[in-house]
Amino acid sequence: MKRKWIALLIVTLLMSSLACSLTGILKGVEEVSEKAQEVVAEVEDIAEESEDFVGDAADSESGTGNFDPSALDELDSYRMTMVMRFKHDDGTTEENTLESAYTRNPSASHTIMTGMMGADDESKMEIIQIANEQWIQMGEDWIYSEVPEDEDSFSNAMDFDELNEEALEHAKDLGKETINGIRCRHYLIDDEYYLLDAEDMVGEVEDGTMEIWIADEKNLPAFTVRIEYEVHGKGSDSDTIESFYMTMDVTDVNTNITIEPPTEAESGGGAPDDIPMLTDAHNKTVMDDVIFYETDNDFQFAVDFYATEMVNAGWSGPETVMSMDNMSMQNWTKGDRTAQVNIIGDDETGAVSITIMLGQ
Known part of the structure; x- marks a missing residue:
């Protein structure tokens, strides 16, 4: 259960910081999608407690003040890939992935999640949303539903006006680098303040770091290009994760991306x-x-x-x-x-x- 909690936490925080919300995409889907709705509900609860994680890391007095939490809304298109790996104290590992593509005009998204639904689960969940229509696949069948007018697959960033001011002092500016073909500012956070109750992830926390690269190009908004997160600890029982690793990358910015309804689903x-x-x-x-x-x-x-x-x-x-x-x-x-x-x-x-x- 802790592994699911952490996976959902990271998904929520990063999806929020990338201005792409999964919250609400399953609204109106009944019976067949109950499991997905429970996941979304759990994500929303966790987000309320943890909404300062990525935002705090990406907005310090060292120069992160240029970070724009809604910057991805200004892009025509992009892809996002997230990989999460869990290493248990018995040496076994698990890996979860989330791959998404987004376009602004037309407003559309295509997300594939693997290994998110529970322990030993290698199943895939796929979500395609185009304008006010969406298709969700869990297993073999596609579920079709309409998206309420107030839902937007390309935006809905969290409110960064409520960031913890104290946390903004902890980001260290490591200079400029080119990541995913984009010139970026590189920031490091290694303070225990950012371990986010990491005891729940790895038992007794020993150390942890997070690095963030924010776009720093004249013709691009200041969005998050890459995140690396790592925390280590002493496992307290057989279910406790000893180490947690996560990477997130934004690529193919403003390239030609086409998102279409699934061919297997009814039109x-x-x-x-x-x-x-x-x-x-x-x-x-x-x-x-x-x-x-x-x-x-x-x-x-x-x-x-x-x-x-x-x-x-x-x-x-x-x-x-x-x-x-x-x-x-x-x-x-x-x-x-x-x-x-x-x-x-x-x-x-x-x-x-x-x-x-x-x-x-």
Whole structure:
């Protein structure tokens, strides 16, 4: 569990500092994505306690005052690669990776995470977001959903105005270097202040360092180009990590990057052509054979719509399973296929949600 905590902590802090948020990308996805939602919830809790980690390291009186926490928003595109390696006190190691690509116009991101979901887990989680649409793959199936208008895959940096002023004095300026083809300012933090309760990572902390390279070119904003983080300690039990290493790199800045929907996933929102949907459908989620969305139309309008349009689409029925105030459940058939249409209205808000479950 501690290994998961640390992986999620580092992901949260770095994704925040890179102005690319994973928080909220799973919003609206039900059932199939519950595990991913739990991960996101845990990340948000940890971020509240640790939000000064990368920011503090990258803004000192030694010259990091030029660091712009929202600088990546100004780039047309870039790739980010993060590698985290855990060495346990028994000598075994584990490695987690996160690879992302981002474009600003159109606003899009493509992220692949490996080994993030638990011990001995080599599975992959892939997320593609283009404008207000996203596709998530966990296992073999793709989950389609819409992204709320207030979510932005290319931004949402943390608020650096609340940085701990004392921490800004600990960054040491090591001069200029060229990293990933970009001229940078190089900073070192080796003070125990920055070990972030590292006892939880490695047992009894012995030492640790973090190095940060910030872009220092006339035609580029001052964004984080590379981070190296390392901490060592004495393992206290068989589950404790003895050493933790992390590297993060930003590359391919302002190059031609193309992000497209997954070819394996359904197009057009993921719903089959013969499944009617109300024209104002929003907050859509498609998970394999389950389609969910909301409508601003009233409950009876939605019931009448499906009574008419399912027949027009070639479905036979309906067989009414349940019908009461603000709740309707109907079964339809078409050849060897089945469709259960569930319509629920909220008495208090008037909101109407529709879930369609397909089968054979």
